[in-house]
Amino acid sequence: MKASHAGFTGVMLAGVLLAAGCGGSESGSTAPAPASGASSAAAGPVNLTFWDWDPNMDKVVALWNDAHPDIHVTLANPAGGDQLVSKMITAHQAKNGPDIAKVEYQSLPALVSGGVVRDITDLTKDTVTKFDDVTLKSTRFEGKVYGIPQDFAPLMLFYRTDVFKKYGIDVPTTWDEYAKAAADLHKKAPKVYMTNFDAGDPGWFTGLVQQAGADWWTTSGTSWHVDINGAPSKKVADYWENLVKSGIVQKNPSFSPQWNKQMNDGTLATWISGAWAPAQLGGIAPATKGKWAVAPLPAWTAGDPTTGIWGGSATTVTTDSKHPAEAAQFAAWLNTDDAAVSAQIENINVYPASTSGRSLPPLKSAPPFLPNQADYYDVVGKAAPSARAFSMWGPNVTVTFSSYTDAFGAALQSGTPFSGALDKMQDATVADMKKLGFSLS
Amino acid sequence: MVTTAATSRRRSHRLPYLLVLPAVLLFLLFVLAPGVYALVLSFQARKVTGGLLGSTSKVVYAGLDNYRSVLGDSALWTSTLRMVAVGAIVIPVTVGLALLFALLLDTPRARLVRFSRLSIFLPYAVPGVIATLLWGFMYLPATSPIGGHYVDFFGSTQVFFSVANICVWGGVGFNMVVIFTALRALPPEIYEAARIDGASETQIALRIKVPMVLPAVAMCTLFTVLAALQLFNEPNTLKPLSNAISSDWVPLMKIYTDAFVNADIYHAAATSIVFAAGVLIVSFAAARMVQSRADLAGKGE
Numbered sequence: 154m155k156a157s158h159a160g161f162t163g164v165m166l167a168g169v170l171l172a173a174g175c176g177g178s179e180s181g182s183t184a185p186a187p188a189s190g191a192s193s194a195a196a197g198p199v200n201l202t203f204w205d206w207d208p209n210m211d212k213v214v215a216l217w218n219d220a221h222p223d224i225h226v227t228l229a230n231p232a233g234g235d236q237l238v239s240k241m242i243t244a245h246q247a248k249n250g251p252d253i254a255k256v257e258y259q260s261l262p263a264l265v266s267g268g269v270v271r272d273i274t275d276l277t278k279d280t281v282t283k284f285d286d287v288t289l290k291s292t293r294f295e296g297k298v299y300g301i302p303q304d305f306a307p308l309m310l311f312y313r314t315d316v317f318k319k320y321g322i323d324v325p326t327t328w329d330e331y332a333k334a335a336a337d338l339h340k341k342a343p344k345v346y347m348t349n350f351d352a353g354d355p356g357w358f359t360g361l362v363q364q365a366g367a368d369w370w371t372t373s374g375t376s377w378h379v380d381i382n383g384a385p386s387k388k389v390a391d392y393w394e395n396l397v398k399s400g401i402v403q404k405n406p407s408f409s410p411q412w413n414k415q416m417n418d419g420t421l422a423t424w425i426s427g428a429w430a431p432a433q434l435g436g437i438a439p440a441t442k443g444k445w446a447v448a449p450l451p452a453w454t455a456g457d458p459t460t461g462i463w464g465g466s467a468t469t470v471t472t473d474s475k476h477p478a479e480a481a482q483f484a485a486w487l488n489t490d491d492a493a494v495s496a497q498i499e500n501i502n503v504y505p506a507s508t509s510g511r512s513l514p515p516l517k518s519a520p521p522f523l524p525n526q527a528d529y530y531d532v533v534g535k536a537a538p539s540a541r542a543f544s545m546w547g548p549n550v551t552v553t554f555s556s557y558t559d560a561f562g563a564a565l566q567s568g569t570p571f572s573g574a575l576d577k578m579q580d581a582t583v584a585d586m587k588k589l590g591f592s593l594s
Numbered sequence: 595m596v597t598t599a600a601t602s603r604r605r606s607h608r609l610p611y612l613l614v615l616p617a618v619l620l621f622l623l624f625v626l627a628p629g630v631y632a633l634v635l636s637f638q639a640r641k642v643t644g645g646l647l648g649s650t651s652k653v654v655y656a657g658l659d660n661y662r663s664v665l666g667d668s669a670l671w672t673s674t675l676r677m678v679a680v681g682a683i684v685i686p687v688t689v690g691l692a693l694l695f696a697l698l699l700d701t702p703r704a705r706l707v708r709f710s711r712l713s714i715f716l717p718y719a720v721p722g723v724i725a726t727l728l729w730g731f732m733y734l735p736a737t738s739p740i741g742g743h744y745v746d747f748f749g750s751t752q753v754f755f756s757v758a759n760i761c762v763w764g765g766v767g768f769n770m771v772v773i774f775t776a777l778r779a780l781p782p783e784i785y786e787a788a789r790i791d792g793a794s795e796t797q798i799a800l801r802i803k804v805p806m807v808l809p810a811v812a813m814c815t816l817f818t819v820l821a822a823l824q825l826f827n828e829p830n831t832l833k834p835l836s837n838a839i840s841s842d843w844v845p846l847m848k849i850y851t852d853a854f855v856n857a858d859i860y861h862a863a864a865t866s867i868v869f870a871a872g873v874l875i876v877s878f879a880a881a882r883m884v885q886s887r888a889d890l891a892g893k894g895e
Contacts (some may be wrong), residue, residue, distance in 0.1 A: 239854040246859075266647045267857060268822045295646055352837050375646045411734040420736070548647050552856045555841050562837035565752060585856065590641040591648060 154547045169499040197480050201226045202251040203306050204241070206233035208432065209232045209500035216496055217486060224479045226253070235551065238264065245269045245473060252474035253484060256300060257278035258291040259359070259546045259554075266548040267300050270469045274298045276481035282509045283489045291542065292467045300467030301484040302506030303497075306427030307533060307540035308360035308461040310448045311434075313441070314525070316345065316422040324448045331451045332396060338422060346403045348423045349415070350393050352561035353406030357425050360461030363451060363541050370547040376592040377581050381553065383573040388453075390571035397565065404565045413437050425450065428533045431520035432502035443525045447532050458539040465506070504533050511537075549585045556581040602616045629870070635863035636660050637877045653860075660727060660864035669842050672866065674872075676754070677844045681822035683758035684765070688818050690767035691762065693811055697799045699770075711774065715767035722827035729760045748836035757839075760828045765821060769814040776810035777803055812884040819880050823873050826850070845869050 178260050203214065203226050216230045229251065232240050238260045244250035245267070256264060264270040274297050281289060284302055292300040312324060320341045325331040335347035353355060362369070367385035371378045380386075396402040403421065415421045417438040424430065424445075434445060450460040468484040470477050487493050492508040497503045504522045505511055516530040523529055545554065560574035560581075586593060639656035642648025664670060695714050699707050717725065731737045733747035733756055747756045780803070788798050804811075826846040833839040833847075841855065842848035851867065855861035 235855070239857075242857050243854065262647055263857070266642065268651065328650070353834055372646055377646075404837065405734075406834060406837065409734070411736040411835065412733055414736040549856070555851060555855050557688075562840060565837045585858075588639075588858075589648070589651075590643070590801065594784040 155426045157292070158361040166210075180234070198222060199224045200481060201253060201474075201476060201480055203228050203253040203483070204231060204237060204251040206230050206237065207255070207497075207501045207503075208436075212500050213328075213487065213493060213496045216492060217297060217483060221582060223416065224483065225474075226483055231233075235260065235554065236287040238551065241269050242267055242472070245471065248473060250471045251474040252471060252480040254469050254471060255303065255466050256469045257464050258302075258462075258542075258569050259356075259464075259550045261292060261299060261467060261469070262294065262546050262548045263550055264469070265294065268472055270299050271472045271474065271477055272297045272299060273470050273477065273481045276470075276478055277301065277485060280481075280485040280489060283509060285508055287538075287540075287542075288506050289326065290545075291465065294583065300469040302480075303466045303468050303488050304503035305431050305506045305537060305540070306430065306463055306465040306504065307536040308357065308364065308450050308463050309428055309430070309431050309533065309536060310450050311424040311426055311445050312448065313419060313422050313444055314446045315444050316419050321343070325451050326449070326578050327455050328392060328451045328453055332392070344420060346415075346421055347396075347401060348421055348425060349403035349405055349407060349412065350561075350565065351399050351407040352404075352558055352565055353408060355557035356427070356463040357407075358389070358557065358561075359425070359543075360463040361425070362391045363461030363543060364450060364459055365389050366541075367543075369543050369553070371544050373594065376594045377547065377586065379578040379579060379586065381582060382572070386575050387572045390575055394571040398568075402468060406562075408437075417441060427465070428504040429464065429502060431522045435522045442522055445523055446526050447523070447529055449532065449536050458536065460536050460540050462540050462542050467506075504530065504537070547582065547586070547593065549582065551588065552585040553578055553582045597808050632863040632866050635860050636657040636867050639860050656860065660861050661868065663861065664864045664868050670845060670848060670868075673842050673845050673848050677755050677822070679827050680758050680761070680825055680844070681819070682739070683755060683760045685757070685815065685818045687810060688762050688765045688769060689815050691766045691812055693772055693804070693807075695766065695775035696777055696807075697772045697803060699774055700803065701795055701799070703795075711771070714770050717763050718765070718767035720764065721759075723831050726828045726831035729756070729763070730832055733832075734835060748838040750830055750838060753832075753836070754891050757825075757828050757832065760823070761821070765818060769818065772814055773807055773810050776807040780806055816877075816880055816884050820877060823876065 201224060205228060210230075211228055214226050217224075217226055227343040231237065234257060236257070238252070239255075241250055241254055241264065250269065254270075256270065261270065277298050280301060281298055283291070288302050288305055289298075292298060292302055310324075316322075316338075317324065320338055322334050322338050323330075325334045331347070338345055338347055359369070362385060365385040365388055367380070367383060367389075369379065369381050369386075372378070393402070397404050403415070405415075412421075416424065416434075417440050419441075426433075430447075431445075434441065446476065452459065459558075468487055469486060470480040474480050487497075487508050488505075489510070491509070491513060494503075494505050494507065495513050495515050498505065498513060504516075505513070511534060516534070519525070519527045519529050526532075556578045557574075561571065561578040563569070564571055564574040583593065618821075637656060637660070638653050638657075639659060640651055641654050642651040699711055700702060704710075720728075729779075732740050733742055735742040735746075738747075746752055753889050784802060784806075785798055788802055793801070824846065825844045828848070829843045830847055833841070833843070841851040845865070849862045849865050852865060853859045
């Protein structure tokens with residue numbers, strides 16, 4: 154028995170060390186290094202790496218590579234959205250980030266604050282004249298340009314024409330009408346819901362509070378003011394809490410297998426989403442091609458065209474890039490060249506950020522997944538000028554957003570007030586900014 | 595002749611060191627070095643300095659600030675309690691089922707032993723994330739083939755069992771094989787003697803087999819405890835499917851969120867160190883307990 158005990162102790166020790174190692178090294182580990190072409194020699198073509206999660210972006214990059222034999226861009230898709238932000242921060246710490254990366258507007262200040270994204274003001278003097286000020290506000294802070302806007306995504310109401318017709322529901326134009334339609338629909342068809350309150354992705358909710366007039370972050374001089382739990386946000390939270398409590402709106406998160414099925418089989422009749430939705434719907438609900446239509450977001454006061462924004466991205470150049478001039482040149486081409494922007498409209502269904510891009514010929518036809526809506530980009534184009542963003546995204550949006558998921562998830566799970574979830578978000582955001590040393594007023 | 599003997603003796607002295615060298619190197623490289631790095635990080639903090647966005651931020655020495663905020667963080671303690679709750683289900687059920695299956699497969703009347711053994715072991719070969727995605731589909735009402743319409747698998751209490759179920763499903767097979775192997779190593783004469791004495795199969799299983807494979811059972815328990823402490827994949831993969839799992843549901847998820855979502859790698863490092871210390875204490879305590887049990891069993895024999 155003695156010998157086997159010695160072996161046993163050894164195994165135990167190894168196990169213990171293994172566990173300790175996994176706990177201890179958690180923060181020391183880094184994301185796998187990307188295939189990076191940034192370290193090319195001076196001679197020969199310049200190689201650039203581009204991180205982007207748009208479906209079909211490879212077709213657009215191929216256009217560039219055909220026309221620019223001296224600057225080769227390699228596309229990689231390591232992750233999308235917030236996960237890509239995490240990967241960029243990690244890669245920056247390991248000094249092996251990409252040269253160019255797609256960044257959603259709300260994440261840009263955090264990446265600037267973390268020193269991941271480069272100030273490209275001097276490289277984009279001509280390029281910025283091709284955008285209006287409202288759009289540029291998302292990538293220009295304190296007079297410095299940190300990215301070239303790619304697309305603009307006003308919040309719209311997508312609805313199932315077949316479901317609405319079957320149950321005799323009119324397209325709601327105000328939130329009052331939306332709530333009434335939701336109650337009416339669920340009464341006529343108890344298995345059908347107007348939509349779901351998504352606690353998983355904060356993007357749609359921030360769009361809704363923007364429409365209601367909230368400004369979560371404002372600045373004066375170099376100090377910040379955080380107002381996440383102010384009156385406009387609470388108005389939106391109370392409205393949805395009411396719909397959820399009445400049982401006429403589902404409460405499971407979006408972008409899950411459950412949600413995909415519900416979107417596909419008509420359990421959910423509307424989707425409040427960004428103008429990029431037609432490109433995503435094909436993957437979410439493949440059986441519903443031609444069954445969706447778009448309408449302006451319902452208003453708080455009848456006739457008010459104000460809407461919010463969900464997402465929208467910029468093309469950025471990283472501080473790690475050894476070829477910032479070439480990288481900026483690509484970013485400018487991607488978002489202002491007519492051929493490049495047209496290719497993006499056709500392949501990725503973006504609503505362009507650049508002023509001239511908004512009158513390109515491909516915008517005259519319907520997106521492939523909504524063949525029934527020839528005036529799709531007209532409707533979006535009419536909403537775009539009234540889209541209201543926060544005056545600026547905060548420097549720690551990831552904290553606010555992960556707090557949204559936790560706080561609203563808990564509120565839905567245990568039936569506590571939504572306004573309390575907003576208070577939690579406010580506290581988490583302020584605490585983090587204080588800890589980092591931002592000045593708050 | 596004398597010199598050759600001396601050299602060979604010296605060489606044989608060196609051999610053990612040479613054999614453990616790869617393990618030691620890997621340990622230094624992938625456990626100790628990152629551990630030390632985490633320790634260094636845990637005493638630092640990022641502070642923004644000028645400008646609205648503080649893009650000229652710098653890393654400063656923070657003393658024990660990170661540790662103070664970690665220990666005062668109620669979210670960490672709540673997440674630890676959740677981990678313990680899942681562990682309280684996973685550990686006895688996994689080891690219990692593994693022992694039961696091993697004993698059943700070891701009975702002389704067992705049929706289709708190879709097939710059954712492989713079937714029970716197979717889930718272990720499925721990576722945790724994939725297993726969780728599979729179970730996730732089965733739990734969600736819209737896609738559930740196992741009654742998700744009637745049972746809310748993501749209810750506030752049920753979610754603990756839903757997570758534990760995935761861990762058990764993936765863990766039983768491995769432990770079953772360990773215990774089964776130990777059973778097979780027992781000399782058959784003992785059973786013969788027992789049968790001559792008139793013992794039934796159940797009596798043989800409970801009175802002879804179980805006490806004799808107790809060291810293997812103890813080792814399985816320890817492995818399961820360690821796995822439970824590292825709970826991460828299952829809840830983290832289930833998180834986007836429901837509102838029941840928060841980003842700090844278990845300690846490792848909290849560390850992950852702090853480091854890679856909230857970009858505060860320093861706070862995450864301090865949490866890691868505190869957590870690793872806790873894990874070490876618990877592991878040694880568990881190892882002690884398990885070994886003393888095994889000792890008792892050995893003496894009983």
